[in-house]
Amino acid sequence: MAFLRVVEVFPPMFPSRAKKDGRINLKEKTERFVEETRSIREFADVFLVADLKDPTLLKLSTLEAALLLRERLGVDASPVIVVRDMNRQQFLSSVLAGITLGLGSMMIAWGDDYPPRAGLTNVRDFPRLAAAIRQASGVRRRARAPTTLMAPVDVEKLATAAGVALAKGRLRAGADYLLAQPPTTDADATFERHLSLLEGAGLKGRVLLNVFPFWDEKDVRASERYFGWKLPQELHRTAKREKESLLQSGREVVRRIRAESLPGVYVSTRGVPTVAETLLT
Numbered sequence: 001m002a003f004l005r006v007v008e009v010f011p012p013m014f015p016s017r018a019k020k021d022g023r024i025n026l027k028e029k030t031e032r033f034v035e036e037t038r039s040i041r042e043f044a045d046v047f048l049v050a051d052l053k054d055p056t057l058l059k060l061s062t063l064e065a066a067l068l069l070r071e072r073l074g075v076d077a078s079p080v081i082v083v084r085d086m087n088r089q090q091f092l093s094s095v096l097a098g099i100t101l102g103l104g105s106m107m108i109a110w111g112d113d114y115p116p117r118a119g120l121t122n123v124r125d126f127p128r129l130a131a132a133i134r135q136a137s138g139v140r141r142r143a144r145a146p147t148t149l150m151a152p153v154d155v156e157k158l159a160t161a162a163g164v165a166l167a168k169g170r171l172r173a174g175a176d177y178l179l180a181q182p183p184t185t186d187a188d189a190t191f192e193r194h195l196s197l198l199e200g201a202g203l204k205g206r207v208l209l210n211v212f213p214f215w216d217e218k219d220v221r222a223s224e225r226y227f228g229w230k231l232p233q234e235l236h237r238t239a240k241r242e243k244e245s246l247l248q249s250g251r252e253v254v255r256r257i258r259a260e261s262l263p264g265v266y267v268s269t270r271g272v273p274t275v276a277e278t279l280l281t
Contacts, residue, residue, distance in 0.1 A: 003263070005046070007047055008048045009047050009048070011033065011050075012030050014057065015058070024058075033060075033065070037273060041073060044075070045076065046105055062082075065079070076103075091132060106148075107149075109129075130172075154182075158197040182227070186235065186238070190235075208263060208265055213246065215243055219239070254267075265280075
């Protein structure tokens, strides 16, 4: 089986409130998005167009951004379809649109809750993510499409029976791969722990571990607060050295993933697409 490299990119984004003359530089940012993706196309098999939960920003929809990349670059681009941002009918219509427009894959995700101050409301038409995946898989089956479906998994929760059941439920519902978080931050203790969890759950062939670039110690702490992660102390010690040490840790994780014959890797670029080349070479 080929090694699958899923590389996350962000769609063009703009301030939701007008500044100065209020114009949106749509063409400029769209071209930058396409060209930045073009610059790393040889390092990715699938470009995952991420959804960013930020009420202060307007963004090109992930579906439209993925289609843009497929049409302009001929790459396999996968939109993240956020279940809690649309009702059941809109969700299934988005899945059907992706299939109809020829996208080879898509990711089904819950999406974060909007903060109270945002004045926006999440939609809760599905009781579980697996229920949304099952209906998306049903649309795929009826359309007789080969579309790959992906979904998230909390790799640390695979230490519990409930976490394993949740992950396997998403696979039974129709997901082909699960993309892991929190990230695998080093090629030693953390990698060994995550590999052991995958093997113990019988999921080694279905989960793509995540490599996430950190910039410095401040960024590591900020990521813990923002995502709710508890990251290894070894990462904090590495972060006290230069940025290159953090990126080198990511490269070593990718090498271990390959060496252990895992199905692939999920690389977050955090809005800096060129970091994919650093991590994957």
